[in-house]
Amino acid sequence: MTDAVSRNPTTGWRDLRGRLLEDYGILLVVLAMILLLWALQPDYFMTAQNITNIIRQIGMNALLALGMYLVIVTAGIDLSVGSVMALAIMLLAIADTSGVPWPLVLLIGPLVGALIGIINGLGLTLLKLPHPFIMTLGTLNAVRGLCNLVTDGRPVSGISDEVRYLGTGDIPLPFGGEFAVIPVSAILLLVCYCGVAWFMRKVSLGRHIFAVGGNPQAARVSGINVNGVLVFVYAASGFFAGLAALLMAGRTGSGYPNLGIGAELDAIAAVIIGGASFFGGRGTVLGVFAGVLVMGLLRNGLNLMNISAFWQQTLIGIIIILAVWIDVLRRRARARR
Amino acid sequence: MKLKQILLASAVVLASTAGAFAADKFAVIMGNIPSANQFWAKVEQGALEKGKEMGIEVTVLGSPGGESDVAGQIALVEDQLTKGITGLALAPADPAALNPTVEKALKQGVKVVYIDRPGGVAGITYVGTDNEPAAALGGKYICDHIEKGSDVAILQGVMAIVNGSARAKGSRDALTACGMNIVAEQTAEWDNAKGQMVTENIITANPNLKALFASNDNMGMGAIEALKGAKMLDKVMVVGFDGNPEAAAAILKGEMAISIAQRPVHMGAIGVESLAKLIKGETLPPVVDTGAEIVDKSNAESYK
Numbered sequence: 001m002t003d004a005v006s007r008n009p010t011t012g013w014r015d016l017r018g019r020l021l022e023d024y025g026i027l028l029v030v031l032a033m034i035l036l037l038w039a040l041q042p043d044y045f046m047t048a049q050n051i052t053n054i055i056r057q058i059g060m061n062a063l064l065a066l067g068m069y070l071v072i073v074t075a076g077i078d079l080s081v082g083s084v085m086a087l088a089i090m091l092l093a094i095a096d097t098s099g100v101p102w103p104l105v106l107l108i109g110p111l112v113g114a115l116i117g118i119i120n121g122l123g124l125t126l127l128k129l130p131h132p133f134i135m136t137l138g139t140l141n142a143v144r145g146l147c148n149l150v151t152d153g154r155p156v157s158g159i160s161d162e163v164r165y166l167g168t169g170d171i172p173l174p175f176g177g178e179f180a181v182i183p184v185s186a187i188l189l190l191v192c193y194c195g196v197a198w199f200m201r202k203v204s205l206g207r208h209i210f211a212v213g214g215n216p217q218a219a220r221v222s223g224i225n226v227n228g229v230l231v232f233v234y235a236a237s238g239f240f241a242g243l244a245a246l247l248m249a250g251r252t253g254s255g256y257p258n259l260g261i262g263a264e265l266d267a268i269a270a271v272i273i274g275g276a277s278f279f280g281g282r283g284t285v286l287g288v289f290a291g292v293l294v295m296g297l298l299r300n301g302l303n304l305m306n307i308s309a310f311w312q313q314t315l316i317g318i319i320i321i322l323a324v325w326i327d328v329l330r331r332r333a334r335a336r337r
Numbered sequence: 338m339k340l341k342q343i344l345l346a347s348a349v350v351l352a353s354t355a356g357a358f359a360a361d362k363f364a365v366i367m368g369n370i371p372s373a374n375q376f377w378a379k380v381e382q383g384a385l386e387k388g389k390e391m392g393i394e395v396t397v398l399g400s401p402g403g404e405s406d407v408a409g410q411i412a413l414v415e416d417q418l419t420k421g422i423t424g425l426a427l428a429p430a431d432p433a434a435l436n437p438t439v440e441k442a443l444k445q446g447v448k449v450v451y452i453d454r455p456g457g458v459a460g461i462t463y464v465g466t467d468n469e470p471a472a473a474l475g476g477k478y479i480c481d482h483i484e485k486g487s488d489v490a491i492l493q494g495v496m497a498i499v500n501g502s503a504r505a506k507g508s509r510d511a512l513t514a515c516g517m518n519i520v521a522e523q524t525a526e527w528d529n530a531k532g533q534m535v536t537e538n539i540i541t542a543n544p545n546l547k548a549l550f551a552s553n554d555n556m557g558m559g560a561i562e563a564l565k566g567a568k569m570l571d572k573v574m575v576v577g578f579d580g581n582p583e584a585a586a587a588i589l590k591g592e593m594a595i596s597i598a599q600r601p602v603h604m605g606a607i608g609v610e611s612l613a614k615l616i617k618g619e620t621l622p623p624v625v626d627t628g629a630e631i632v633d634k635s636n637a638e639s640y641k
Binding site: 044049050053056057060152153154155156157158164168248251252253254256257258259261262299300303304306308309310312313 | 430
């Protein structure tokens with residue numbers, strides 16, 4: 001391939017263009033959506049208030065999708081994240097309201113999440129359940145049940161300001177008025193996304209995750225600890241679900257057992273829209289973020305235009321199908337070339 | 338001189354009409370989309386009609402993910418705040434989780450009332466049914482028509498929501514007070530299919546069941562299906578709650594005994610009216626009871 005680039009400038013350009021489209025095509029979709037929504041809602045869309053709203057609104061799905069991405073790259077799936085998030089928010093709310101110091105409370109969500117993720121991973125590797133769908137379907141139900149048992153289905157309110165800071169804090173900007181702020185959650189997202197992008201490129205475990213997803217047999221033969229990698233990605237998915245719980249605890253000031261019902265499907269949708277392959281081995285962090293943005297912008301835009309919730313569902317469904325179909329076409333075209 | 342007076346007078350008239358409502362935009366954020374439940378469709382209808390009548394722009398929306406979609410409801414409220422609403426009538430998806438969002442609205446100078454169910458921010462008026470006495474009406478009806486000491490059951494709604502626990506408590510207290518034997522109190526989460534499933538299990542374990550109080554009509558309709566399937570409908574009295582059209586039809590057919598009707602159209606209308614009052618500077622009582630009444634064969638036709 002590199003030979004072809006050096007020998008023939010025309011194919012080189014075409015190749016580059018193809019690669020740009022493959023890696024950044026979804027960003028064009030995001031850009032187009034932003035311009036369209038701006039044109040449709042010129043009075044509201046590009047206001048500081050709306051932009052910070054969008055950032056806060058995508059926070060939960062952005063973290064869940066980031067964890068889901070790691071799992072999907074190994075050709076797996078984690079259905080339990082919504083329930084994990086709910087259990088994490090209940091436990092951290094109970095701990096916070098019963099006087100546990102706030103720095104410890106901050107750790108509870110991610111720890112609980114990682115722990116359940118490890119259980120998911122062990123079910124897969126130790127119990128050798130045939131597909132992650134089954135293990136995580138089990139924990140989806142079991143953990144949701146636990147989460148209701150913890151408080152008998154009642155919400156816990158009164159979370160302290162320190163714990164809420166990540167989800168609700170704002171860093172005011174020196175210009176632009178009352179709503180010109182950087183939500184603290186935006187910084188958290190930035191750190192998480194940059195961290196995972198770096199990890200997948202520069203750390204050997206990250207490259208092993210791709211290897212396991214691409215071809216587990218070959219990965220095993222080449223000496224990669226496949227089971228270890230699998231346990232790690234489910235633990236990471238749980239960790240990010242716990243972090244999402246912390247974000248929502250901030251946003252709502254309370255722990256409530258209904259958090260995240262169906263959230264796993266939104267996270268999966270964002271990863272798939274972002275171009276990751278359901279069969280593993282392929283997908284970028286930037287793509288995941290674009291997928292999260294596509295869904296967040298769509299919801300925000302339709303809300304602003306007072307369009308029925310049914311259309312949100314319908315359109316997101318159509319976008320999932322279109323995104324994957326375009327991907328199929330692109331790969332077929334490249335194979336022909 | 339005369340011209341000046343006329344000008345002044347017309348300016349005053351203009352100012353007073355413009356100052357009243359011309360710039361007002363209200364959002365009614367419900368617990369679900371209107372097509373999910375007749376109840377919300379009627380709240381929407383009441384709010385829109387009242388808005389038109391008062392010349393106020395009213396937007397009615399429900400959470401995309403249904404009754405438990407807290408994150409979706411927060412986003413709806415935030416997006417309406419962006420659009421510069423001056424009044425918000427909210428049916429909070431969770432009693433506490435919406436508090437920060439409501440406080441944000443108040444901070445922006447938006448007037449807020451709770452509709453259908455009270456929320457957690459102190460000092461905000463609740464416009465809706467006082468659920469405990471309303472549910473007690475249903476319990477009392479069972480007491481008056483079924484022999485003392487009989488086996489009865491309660492289908493509860495989502496207990497995390499105040500309405501769920503208030504209706505459970507109101508019905509339980511009334512049934513206990515008249516000496517009924519409550520054999521089951523289980524939640525079917527406001528859902529028709531779950532109501533059917535839970536009832537099937539209750540009647541399997543309690544074949545002598547004589548009456549069942551369902552905390553909403555959806556679950557009541559599910560219970561009727563379960564009882565039909567077990568050929569027990571003629572032996573078990575079903576009491577519903579909400580006065581939905583399908584429940585009214587079931588009452589006319591004799592499948593459901595009564596339903597306790599809330600008045601959702603009123604709820605929507607009075608919600609909008611209350612916001613207008615707040616904007617005019619009037620104060621409201623902590624609870625504006627929109628009332629409840631028994632729907633039986635005599636008046637069910639008007640609920641269809």
